[in-house]
Amino acid sequence: MSVGMKTAVSRRQALIGGIALTGALAMPGVLRAQAKLPFKLSVLKGSVHSFLPLVALNNDFFGKNGLEVEVVNTMTGPAFISSVQSGSAEGGISAYSLTLPTEQKGGKRMTAIAGDLGVASYGMIVRPEVADRFKGDWKQIVQALRGLRFAVPAIGGEVAHVFFGLLKAAGVDQKELTVVQTGPFVASVAALKRGDIDGFINPSYPQQLGLQKQGAGKVVLDLKNADPFKKWQQTAFFVAHELIEKKPEVVKRVQATMKQSHAWMQDKANAAAALKIVNEIFPTGEEETRDLISRFRYEIDREGTDINIDFFVNSGVIKEKKPYEYVTIPH
Numbered sequence: 001m002s003v004g005m006k007t008a009v010s011r012r013q014a015l016i017g018g019i020a021l022t023g024a025l026a027m028p029g030v031l032r033a034q035a036k037l038p039f040k041l042s043v044l045k046g047s048v049h050s051f052l053p054l055v056a057l058n059n060d061f062f063g064k065n066g067l068e069v070e071v072v073n074t075m076t077g078p079a080f081i082s083s084v085q086s087g088s089a090e091g092g093i094s095a096y097s098l099t100l101p102t103e104q105k106g107g108k109r110m111t112a113i114a115g116d117l118g119v120a121s122y123g124m125i126v127r128p129e130v131a132d133r134f135k136g137d138w139k140q141i142v143q144a145l146r147g148l149r150f151a152v153p154a155i156g157g158e159v160a161h162v163f164f165g166l167l168k169a170a171g172v173d174q175k176e177l178t179v180v181q182t183g184p185f186v187a188s189v190a191a192l193k194r195g196d197i198d199g200f201i202n203p204s205y206p207q208q209l210g211l212q213k214q215g216a217g218k219v220v221l222d223l224k225n226a227d228p229f230k231k232w233q234q235t236a237f238f239v240a241h242e243l244i245e246k247k248p249e250v251v252k253r254v255q256a257t258m259k260q261s262h263a264w265m266q267d268k269a270n271a272a273a274a275l276k277i278v279n280e281i282f283p284t285g286e287e288e289t290r291d292l293i294s295r296f297r298y299e300i301d302r303e304g305t306d307i308n309i310d311f312f313v314n315s316g317v318i319k320e321k322k323p324y325e326y327v328t329i330p331h
Contacts, residue, residue, distance in 0.1 A: 042089035046184040048204035091239030112236035114258035118297025120229035123205030131218035138226035142170035151200035206292035210284030233304035
């Protein structure tokens, strides 16, 4: 290969791969002398999906990687998608079940550039008064929902798509129970305590364990033990694809920030600080926080991604299968 061809390949890899850190990123002293690049971050407030961004924000990892961040708070997955589609935000934590249908309806393409939850972390919790009916394997537990009033955070959101797919996999028709939306975790908890709902599903089983310790409910299923989700890439850090093309340096710095944030949370020396950040989102303990952190991965798993997309294609949420190389920037 000629020198010219090697140069062209290197430039293409730098644009598409986006993971090779520049000399400035490797040398904080040089970086501080440069102007910081702006980045508009959408944060799903009150959700477990705000944990990774909060780790980065609380430790100023964005700033240390040469980014000036503007935070846009959203409350639901669809609201996050709207924030990126409208241009008020450029990226944040989301799921393929939201990004791909949006693109297939004519919206902006969104691409995963770093992992978030790399293991299925959804949980189902119910009122203590109905807990005795939930026995057996995952299918029997889901079938026990018949006749109950059960909540999802948002109809049309990622967790709702997961829940409806779970019902189908267990042979339960949606009409056999009443499904309502309650919004963020705190609203779901309030509805559960009031008895307005018999239970709810949310994206964090460890989050529900903390609620169970308070005596407010009984956790009946960790979805990582349900067959459809035993291998699963749950969420990732997405950006508008146009950002990759127009501002590759920003994307590289966001990737560096996410990698640093994952490493920080996995370091046992930061356990107390990590617990404090989790408790900014929802009250929980050390054991639950360890469980939560164990489910995070910086790398975006190829097999887990394919299984995720196939699941939503089969359930009718995603119309067209997209390959791993299309939906992610390879790490």
